[in-house]
Structures are given as C-alpha cells and as structure tokens.
Amino acid sequence: MRQRTAALYYLLAIAGLVITWRYNLQYFAEGGSVAPGPFFASAFANALTTAITLDVYWAALVFSVWIVADRTRPGAPRPWLYIVACFGIGLAFAFPLYLARRAQRLARAAAIGDSRQAPERSAH
Numbered sequence: 001m002r003q004r005t006a007a008l009y010y011l012l013a014i015a016g017l018v019i020t021w022r023y024n025l026q027y028f029a030e031g032g033s034v035a036p037g038p039f040f041a042s043a044f045a046n047a048l049t050t051a052i053t054l055d056v057y058w059a060a061l062v063f064s065v066w067i068v069a070d071r072t073r074p075g076a077p078r079p080w081l082y083i084v085a086c087f088g089i090g091l092a093f094a095f096p097l098y099l100a101r102r103a104q105r106l107a108r109a110a111a112i113g114d115s116r117q118a119p120e121r122s123a124h
Contacts, residue, residue, distance in 0.1 A: 020090050
C-alpha cells in the first residue's frame with residue numbers, strides 16, 4: 001500500500017513541478033527576476049498575490065519545521081535537501097517528493113521488520 005502511495009506522491013511532485021514552473025518560466029521570459037526588489041514587488045503586487053504569497057511561504061515554513069522535527073523518526077528522509085527544494089524550486093514539488101521518499105522508507109522498514117518476524121522454515 002505504501003508503494004502505491006509513494007507512486008502517487010511522485011506523480012503529484014512531478015505535476016507540482018510542471019504546473020508551477022510553466023508560470024515561473026513565463027515570468028522569467030517576460031523579464032522577471034529573482035532579485036529581491038523585483039521579485040517581491042511582483043509577489044506582493046496586490047492583495048490577492050500578497051495573500052497567495054504569504055499563504056505559500058507560511059506553508060513552506062510549517063513544512064520545513066515539520067520535516068526537521070520528523071527527521072529522528074524511523075523512515076524520515078534527511079530534511080535539508082527538501083527544505084532547499086521547497087524554497088528553491090517550490091513547495092508543490094518538495095512536499096509530495098518528501099512524502100514519497102518517506103513512504104518508500106517506511107515501506108522498506110516494514111518489509112525488513114516483517115521478514116525478521118517471519119517464522120523460520122524447517123530444513124526437514
């Protein structure tokens with residue numbers, strides 16, 4: 001079940017990357033910049049873009065705090081790659097990617113645990 005869930009998360013990560021970066025590339029093609037002044041001027045251009053920008057950045061911050069706290073749990077991937085991906089590529093990509101890797105690791109750990117608990121077969 002976790003393998004199917006991981007596959008779904010991978011699909012969501014790819015979709016999140018493609019859907020959002022279509023608009024990011026359009027922004028850059030139209031002369032947009034990641035320099036703080038022009039970038040934040042565009043991100044906070046009106047009340048709607050301000051609300052969306054703050055919502056996404058707040059969710060990215062909460063995601064980052066969660067994965068750092070989650071890092072000591074069995075099956076949790078190392079958080080730093082996903083934090084960099086979150087703020088460098090996008091939350092729509094990094095969040096489902098993290099969940100996919102986490103689901104894979106949990107499935108692997110469960111399989112190892114199941115094989116250790118399986119009764120030994122008799123050699124007779």
